[in-house]
Amino acid sequence: MNAHKSTKQLPSKVERHKIFGSVEPGPKTKPSEKEQMADLQNAKKDFLFEIDAVGIANVKHPIKVQSQLLPTSQTTIGTFTFTSSISEDSKGTNMSRFTEQLNEYHADGFVINIATLKQFTKELTGRLKQNDAIVEVSFPWFFERRGPSSDLAGMNHANAGIKVMYDHDNGYDIEVSLSGTITTLCPCSKEISEYSAHNQRGQVEMKVTLTDAFDEQKVDWKQSLLEAAESNASARIHPVLKRPDEKMVTEQAYENPRFVEDIVRLVAADLYELAYVEKFHVFCKNEESIHLHDAIASISYDKRTEV
Template sequence: MSHQLPDVQATAPDVRIGLGQVGVTGVEKLVKVAREDSRPYVLMAEFAVTVDLPSERKGLDMSRNMEAIDEVLEAAVSDPVYRVEEMVGDTAERLLEKHDYTSTATVSMEAEFAVKDRTPATDRPTQSTIDILASATATDGEPTREEIGARVDGMTVCPCSQGMMEETAREKLADLGVDERSVTEFLQEVPQAGHSQRGHATLTVETAGDPDVDILDLADVARDSMSARIYNLAKRPDEDAMTYRAHANARFVEDCVRAMAEQVVEECDHLPDDAVVTMRQSNDESIHQHNAHAERIATMAELRDELNRP
């Protein structure tokens, strides 16, 4: 005689408190992304999947979570998927359907992606890596919100330390008898030293439905928000070009976030006012043991209003 196994997860917990996010993280899947005029590319992606858990339920049925993930991601590998944010949105909606006791499901994805590049001085082909970020939240009775973006690396130079070096150079050149006009012209043409950092910029856009933005466009905005781009391959002329550009465009961590905001408003003017833009910049300091961080999360309406103020 067979006995049905007890559904322990469905029993009441000892402490009846609801939980906002319960699920699984670190789920790795191959995802095939189709392109209209080119060969598809395959991502090794890592997923996190969560739902809310009511206070009267002890636990989540993990097998149902994994079933929903497998169903959608296996379909993504075999069928054309043109937008990863749509894929995670579908996963979130299916997850919500499979759990009658939940009201919200969230799916997030990260994957490393190599983009073709060319070195700044020698114009040699090379590659750069970016992290593709996608997430979606499905909520009962509301449109599914989808988010897409990228995390990239770059280089920044501290304007404060550079300013002090410029003053030192100005005084030394004056001591050597160089006239003030020549000193000013020299300092305008030759940026002075400043301590540099490896910068990490994150830029994402979230809307109700299709954000209608290109991941690579967002990656370009994020890379250009820092003092200079960096490259995996760099001959000596390229190293010189990167160093010069970075020091000619010294930026604080705060400047990078503001540059992202300005570029997003210019490049993504089709986005609705209620689109939410997340901009983060973290710099690995070279002369300190701490790091620098700045961020802003705002709607497009808020950014448009602030940038248009006199």
């Protein structure tokens, strides 16, 4: 085939830009040096109210995550939120300082753990010249799962998160979270049916406030929360299932029927027994297989309120 020969004569790129609205730069009268520029965000006067939190959200950034499950080290994507309060006499915050510090940590290889995020948050208060700051990060966490009979491995994932709140006067509050997927089989369906029972995919979300004594060098909180969700399900989710595996999983589900109410109570019991957990919230949503709606349940509990 003959190559296509262009016959259309186009104006230059500069001229094309002018056709679509580009204009020549106008005269510049404002300073271009940072020291001479107006800094509205640092203006000081009565601005009516203190602001609880101001900052940036939905910041995507590569991070490194360590785990006691395989793979023990992985690179994933963190979604960050950075905030701090500002006083009534402050106009605003300097948004670039959040990402500036993020990039500095990335240059050293940003390993996401509680100790590093505590340091990050405390340093952020100094950079912002504020008394408090909050850093939140959520990320997909991958872990190996093997078939119960074949022992064939594949990769599952859960959504994990860490929230570090630092206050110059009160110190740190640490909250971790995990959302994992399970299988549930309906007890009512099993009870009333001559044979079989319908099942569904469930999503268990846990938010946990950790005690000051929590030692992440000894305990992988991700693994602990995942186990709390999966061990109380009708069956676990598997990426690779051969027929003997499938037989075992479906029979296990039939032997362990669970309502959504059962799930949150059983998970809550496991979290209650963890000594390093002060407070927790458990939420479960089952995507029903014979209804168009979802079934939901939740429990919140604070062990610090016990007499």
